[in-house]
Amino acid sequence: MYQILLIDDDYELGELLQEYLGMEGFELTTRQDGESGLQAALSGDYDLVLLDVMLPKMNGFEVLKAVREKSSIPVIMLTARGESVDRVLGLEHGADDYIPKPYHHHELLARIRALFRRIEISTESNDKSSPNYEVGALKLDPATRVASCNDEELALTGAEFGVLQCLMEHVGELVDKDTLSIAALGRPLMAYDRSIDMHVSNLRKKLGKREDDSDWIKTVRGRGYQLVNG
Structure with a gap:
């Protein structure tokens, strides 16, 4: 219970x-x-x-x-x-x-x-030995729920971890906000709901900049977000 x-x-x-x-x-x-x-x-x-x-x-x-x-x-x-x-x-x-x-x-x-x-979905996925994800200096281990950037562990909330894992699973691809909301919150996004925008904003702050001073996460206005490959 x-x-x-x-x-x-x-x-x-x-x-x-x-x-x-x-x-x-x-x-x-x-x-x-x-x-x-x-x-x-x-x-x-x-x-x-x-x-x-x-x-x-x-x-x-x-x-x-x-x-x-x-x-x-x-x-x-x-x-x-x-x-x-x-x-x-x-x-x-x-x-x-x-x-x-x-x-x-x-x-x-x-x-x-x-x-x-x-x-529960996250736990079931981890029990099935989900693969680790690595994109440049960014690493994520679903089994231990640990993510790091430049070998420094990131202090992420459960929702932020869900967003990051979903983006890393689809690195280089556009991911719509509904998909991110289901991954992070277990529910589709509602009208006028800025939850995912805020979780992505928080993630950006924690990830910092890439080596070329660009952001890890690219915004595709009105459509969703994309994790930059490499």
Whole structure:
């Protein structure tokens, strides 16, 4: 049974989600403030974190930043509807996905299942001894979930690793955003969804420049992305 941590100061919401997700086969634990939520998120006891932005003691962005310094646990940010800046900030700080509040429980469940489906597909692929990928100074090992550039290990989130692996599998080819979203988030891209754009942007920063000072990832406007060969 997957263990989910909800960090949200809405006590009634926590109780409702505990009951609802419990009926769907998930076990939910709640924390009502950022400090205790951070401690729980780093305990190693959970498979996924649902993280609200507005929290007492530490806000959601502070919690996410602290989590990402030590863990790659999947995180779905719970953002206020209409606050696109919160979604961008959440993705910039390393969230895997986001869902605007208020949301229908079935919508949240779909996002949760999508992320776990991506994790399960990745695990199954690794069990089948997936090949290592090497493109110039860039290397990726699906079995160990380790990627490196110029022999320096990259600190990637699960979503960023999924994007990079998909691009390396299709090096030199155009990969559309839907394909990248399924690889990274386990779901097709939704309208006005900038998740993949932000994950690629974060990847670019972590990869740095190639020897000729060009980017590793090329943007094909309106169509997708391409990892430059060699």
